Amino acid sequence: AQRVTQPEKLLSVFKGAPVELKCNYSYSGSPELFWYVQYSRQRLQLLLRHISRESIKGFTADLNKGETSFHLKKPFAQEEDSAMYYCALNWSDYKLSFGAGTTVTVRA
Amino acid sequence: NAGVTQTPKFQVLKTGQSMTLQCAQDMNHNSMYWYRQDPGMGLRLIYYSASEGTTDKGEVPNGYNVSRLNKREFSLRLESAAPSQTSVYFCASSERGGSHNSPLHFGNGTRLTVT
Numbered sequence: 001a002q003r004v005t006q007p008e009k010l011l012s013v014f015k016g017a018p019v020e021l022k023c024n025y026s027y028s029g030s031p032e033l034f035w036y037v038q039y040s041r042q043r044l045q046l047l048l049r050h051i052s053r054e055s056i057k058g059f060t061a062d063l064n065k066g067e068t069s070f071h072l073k074k075p076f077a078q079e080e081d082s083a084m085y086y087c088a089l090n091w092s093d094y095k096l097s098f099g100a101g102t103t104v105t106v107r108a
Numbered sequence: 109n110a111g112v113t114q115t116p117k118f119q120v121l122k123t124g125q126s127m128t129l130q131c132a133q134d135m136n137h138n139s140m141y142w143y144r145q146d147p148g149m150g151l152r153l154i155y156y157s158a159s160e161g162t163t164d165k166g167e168v169p170n171g172y173n174v175s176r177l178n179k180r181e182f183s184l185r186l187e188s189a190a191p192s193q194t195s196v197y198f199c200a201s202s203e204r205g206g207s208h209n210s211p212l213h214f215g216n217g218t219r220l221t222v223t
Contacts, residue, residue, distance in 0.1 A: 004150075006150075009148070034211065036212075043111075043112075043214045043215060043216050043217070044151075044198065044200075044214040045213075045214065046211040046212070049211065086150060086151065093158070094139060094141070094156045094158050094164070095153060095156075095166065095167075096153070096212065097167075098143075098150040098151040098152075099150050100148050100149055100150040101150050
């Protein structure tokens with residue numbers, strides 16, 4: 001069965017430090033993976049999709065099929081990066097499985 | 109362009125009461141979804157509507173019903189609320205499915221407490 005695991009519930013980093021949010025998935029098919037973000041008092045929104053291989057707000061995420069991972073990284077965290085981050089796996093046309101989420105706090 | 113609009117924002121119910129959560133989108137999207145968000149469990153799909161006129165069960169449909177009223181609107185009904193349904197409910201829409209070419213757009217959520 002498909003599953004998304006985010007092992008860290010909370011992550012606290014200092015401003016300017018690197019940040020990495022872990023995401024592992026289990027799925028027998030070809031995965032489509034996303035990172036969604038929810039800033040305080042804002043709606044959940046798409047941050048990254050693996051197929052784009054783009055950098056958004058300084059964040060990147062690489063799909064590693066061998067390790068079944070899709071970790072989110074940013075080399076220098078900013079205070080505005082404080083948010084809840086969800087990793088998600090699209091395993092069927094209309095079914096997206098979300099991880100439990102990681103709350104990131106960036107301290108000055 | 110409001111995107112996805114949910115009402116109400118907050119609701120408190122007593123066990124056994126019923127209510128309907130409303131959702132509307134103005135992006136001409138074909139697909140709509142209802143998720144619930146619980147601490148430590150992420151978002152779980154309750155029901156979805158691939159297109160106008162169709163609805164299907166998601167991961168946790170028990171205790172809920174849905175109606176795709178038209179292309180814009182997708183409502184979620186709790187017929188007899190239970191404390192286990194205390195959660196934050198999110199409506200979402202997408203052009204088609206939830207693939208890379210069609211990411212989900214979320215509403216602001218409804219915080220429901222059942223006492």
